Amino acid sequence: MALRRGVGLSFFLVLSILYLQDSYNGYSPPDNYLIDCGSSIDTTVGGRVFLADNSAASKFLSTPQDELASSPSNSTGDSSLYRTARVFTGSTKYSFPITQKGRHWIRLHFSPFSYNSYNMSTANFAVSSQGFVLLNSFTATATVVKEFSLNITSSSLVVEFKPLGNSFSFLNAIEVVSVPDELIQDDAYALPSGNFQGLLRETLETVYRVNMGGPTVSPENDTLWRTWVPDVGFLVRESLTKAVSNIRAVNYVTDGPSHNIAPSTVYGTLREMDSASDPNSNFNVTWQFNVDLGFRYLIRFHFCDIVSKSLNQLYFNVYVDSSTAVSNLDLSTKTFNVLAAPYYLDLVTGLTDKTSIRVSMGPTTENVVYPNAILNGLEIMKMNNSVGSFSGDSSAVPSGSTSKSSIGSIVGSSIGGIIALVLIGVLFVCCQKRRRRLTRQGLSKSWIPISINGGTSLTLGSKYSSRTTASVASTLGYRIPFVAVQEATNNFDESWVIGIGGFGKVYRGELADGTKVAVKRGNPKSQQGLAEFQTEIEMLSQFRHRHLVSLIGYCDERNEMILVYEYMEKGTLKSHLYGSGLPNLSWKERLEICIGAARGLHYLHTGYAKAVIHRDVKSANILLNENLMAKVADFGLSKAGPELDQTHVSTAVKGSFGYLDPEYFRRQQLTEKSDVYSFGVVLFEVLCARPVIDPTLPRERVNLAEWAIKCQKNGQLEKIIDPTLAGKIRRDSLRKFSETAEKCLADYGVDRPPMGDVLWNLEYALQLQEAVPQGDQEDNSGNMIGDLFPQSNNFSNMEAGNVSAVALEVEGRPADDGNMSDVSMNQVFSQLMKSEGR
Incomplete structure (x- = not known):
């Protein structure tokens, strides 16, 4: 007990000395x-x-x-x-x-x-x-x-x-x-991009001043007599984070931020990812703050790396709402290569169109031992609007007196107001009855904003202890009560699990009205987090296309992240290609599936004024219904494409290994052609029925895209196609298909075809497959690819660079004869003339 008392006294003395240090440097x-x-x-x-x-x-x-x-x-x-x-x-x-x-x-x-x-x-x-x-x-x-x-x-x-x-x-x-003059500089970064100048002329209202991972800092412990409140009330998922304190490590350097910017009790504490035991962690730490509509906000981020043991160990990204504010932030480069030196970053938002701001820190794709992201402090300041007000559109304070001549109008207005209130009350009661009735049916049918529970909010405003429910955007999707989701999935019965992905488990289910659904329940420590959850809702609520999976609803009650989709009976394309024991797909079925997926992606790229880039095209994200019709799914990583006057979107690299566009990976510049590359990998995956990355194979064959391109250029692609397709693919159909896939995998995006051209070529390959040579309607088997590997498709018997060519003959013609004079062009293009063919 005495030892504990002594330790407590020592800790108190250390804090007191540090507080006195801040006070000593007072302004x-x-x-x-x-x-x-x-x-x-x-x-x-x-x-x-x-x-x-x-x-x-x-x-x-x-x-x-x-x-x-x-x-x-x-x-x-x-x-x-x-x-x-x-x-x-x-x-x-x-x-x-x-x-x-x-x-x-x-x-x-x-x-x-x-x-x-x-x-x-x-x-x-x-x-x-x-x-x-x-x-x-x-x-x-x-x-x-x-x-x-x-x-x-x-x-x-x-x-x-x-x-x-x-x-x-x-x-x-x-x-x-x-x-002090140093506190507000004239320029800042602007969101979503660019610079903002003129801060010195702006009038500001401090809305939030938050100490991440630390206690309340009272005015007497701040050189400028400010109050800093703890961040716990604003955290979205505190269980994913860890608070760290090391006040003595803070190193204020010359020409860097001084104690007046923030005290050491702010820079000496932080909130970081709780990822020390998992080197594969890939989630964001997120805070939510209520704000007023129609105002710009100055957001100041305070950073001080008190957790790294050496320089250049910590890289992370900074997000505001859905915008990437800073990518691959290395604090060492900002602090004159001094460890634990304070640094701050100012960002100005656009006019707010929603009632909350989300601030997130997330790991980067840099090669680090353990992913991490930190934040020490945050200030949010409201900027006056165009008429010089912090309270709506009024630029003048209303008259303070009430004349006798206006009493009549006031009385009349009051009576009118009472009547209006009565009517509103009646409507409210009716709406509540209707809502309860619909809730009992298991589905709320009113469009409402997404809300993520944020906990108790402590602010410098008038709501010191109000519950905060952050609205992300309006009219985004149907909200389903958690109890309805429980009933639909038999209380998340593990025997109802139909898949497990990066976001979490997927359950089959059935709503109270009989609708079959797939329910994706987020895992708190999944590699996809809150931003992906909200992006998926935003994207799917806008899209309506027969080749894009439909979102039925979502649930964010009880800190859950649940997405409810239409049920796709046949599962993923990947499961029909290898590893699941499902019946083999015919070549025609594979072509039709690829065509359906291409139509969905083509719609994303061209169906809106601004293209939408999927960013995670892969066979596992192409779902099949009972008729094997393909629909593109999983829009959690999707991103709006570049503006008309831009060629790309600069963003952190995200996607799936093996499908990732190498140009996007190198330059972090995202275009629609990144989806085209990923789809090219899917095409070869469909043709060869093997994983895109298979580490059990010899090195030159591990990567399917590289191996297939090599075989294609050597004229030996027939050697590696799925053996179950042997004797079932027309040579010209295969050639058109493989050429299309090869073009998709060009090293540079500018050399890849747009998705519309890919779609046309796949439809052409299908018509070539179905075309019947004139004069040979009864027996056209000779125009098919021969029986190459009837017993195995493990690729282990092929040596790189020494693949023997198998001569293919079509009724006595050598395989390299490109003459198609015996094929009816009317039959080839008969379906391409129909509107649904494009």
């Missing part, structure tokens, strides 16, 4: 106005003195009517600032002389309590300063600090409070403090 602001409103004596808080505003501070105040209020108890909070307040019944101004122009903070402290006839939690008022509307129709129901920073170019700063209607305004304390 001395040229302008520093601190006022304790309603107090008759000065108040000291955290070493700072707030002046009583009934004496020296009163010279800054101009008000026609006000009252000094004091709380009857300490129930308003621990801070002595919140025991008193000043109540304003008319328009009131605080005017502060500015000795040094530049950016200043305005911090407004509100902690409501009741005093005489004033219940401050019902006060409704507006606050403006220097022509900006800071707060409008504002009501403080709990203790809150509103922080704004403005660039002051005049000799005074004026803050005006205006009661709205017949209400009043109040204030517990106010701070007007100079901001």
Whole structure:
């Protein structure tokens, strides 16, 4: 017990020394106005003195009517600032002389309590300063600090409070403090791409200031008297993360961020992936934050690598919503090759079109021993809109008084409002009854936003302990209650599992209305995470095509990630080619499946104004229904294609080994031709019926694409095709098919055909297969590929570079004779003329 007490005391002393170090390096602001409103004596808080505003501070105040209020108890909070307040019944101004122009903070402290006839939690008022509307129709129901920073170019700063209607305004304390020049720079990165300039002119409201992996940092432990809150309330999946603390390791370097950017208690703690025991981990650490629609936000990321043992060990990606903000971030290159040195990154978003922002850190594809990603701190600042407001579209504070002449209109409006409320109430009850009825049927049929449970949210705004449910986008897909999914899958019966993939297990199921479904349930530690889950919903909710798998719904209750698709009875194309014991596909069936998949991909590339790139084309993602009709599936890695004036999309490399476009892998530049390459691998996989990577084979044959191309160029492709197809493929059909596959696998995307051409060539190969030579309708077997390997297809008896050619003869002609004079062209093109053939 004594030892434990001693350890605890030592830890406390270390933290105290570090806090004193931050305080010692404190900033001395040229302008520093601190006022304790309603107090008759000065108040000291955290070493700072707030002046009583009934004496020296009163010279800054101009008000026609006000009252000094004091709380009857300490129930308003621990801070002595919140025991008193000043109540304003008319328009009131605080005017502060500015000795040094530049950016200043305005911090407004509100902690409501009741005093005489004033219940401050019902006060409704507006606050403006220097022509900006800071707060409008504002009501403080709990203790809150509103922080704004403005660039002051005049000799005074004026803050005006205006009661709205017949209400009043109040204030517990106010701070007007100079901001050090180093804190806000003029430029930042812009999302989704480019640069933003002009930050120095912007007015900002601090919405979130978060210490990742660490405790609350109080103002007295920050050189600029800021409050940093823990990140736990914003984490999407805390179980996938680990908090790390090593404050003593933080190394502030010359010309790098100082203590004023963030204290060592922020840079000395972080949140990282919990992946130390799994070198194959590939998930993102994600936080979610509620925001207002129609505003831009400045997001500041704080990084300090206190976990690596040496330089250049840590590489990771930074994401904001679905955009890649930074790829392959190596902090060593940003910190002058000094380990554990602070670094921050500023990003400006576009106008928000949803009510949340997701920030994610994820591992890169660089060759690292253990994938990891970190974040030490985060600040989110709201930027004023085009009319200078932080509260909607109003550029002016509403009039604070109500004239007698308007009483009639107010009464009329009130009556109208009451009637409207009654109607809304009736509609609400009806909707609730209908919703409960549909829920009992197992499926909610109303379009609603996706929501991911984020936990309790601690902010600098007025919702210190509100539950946060982040909306990603509206009208994205049907939401299915978790209980309905349980019933559909017999409570996720393991005997109902029909597949296991990177995202998780796939169950067969049946909804209450009899619809057969496939249910994909996300694994928390899968290689695909929240971003892929949401991308799949966004993509599939937009697409409607007979050769793309249909999304029936999704479920995100109870921190689940569940996707519900139409049921494809025949499973994956891969399972019909090898390894499952299923009946062999005929050559015609294989061609028709390839044509169906090509149609689906062609639709993705050309069906919208902006192409969609699948990024994970493979035989396991081509599903077959009961009629063996092919549908492309799994859109978790899909990406919108380049703009019209661009040639590619720069993005982190993702995909499946063996199918990955080598040009995309080298240059990280994604185009539709990356899908074409992957599809070319699928074509050879269909032809040869073997895995695309088979490490049991000799080295030169391990990679199917490389081996097939080599055999194709040597004119020996017939040697490696699926033995079950022997004697069943027409030579010209094989030639057209293999030439198409070869073109798809060109080293450079510019040399590959578009998917439309691939589709046409496959349809042509099918017609060549079905064409009957004139004069030989009864017996045309001589035009087929001979019986090559009737006993085996393990490729182990073939030596690279020494493959003996097998002479193929067609009614006495040598195999290399390309003459097709005996084939009816009318028959070949008869189906190509039909609209469904293209």
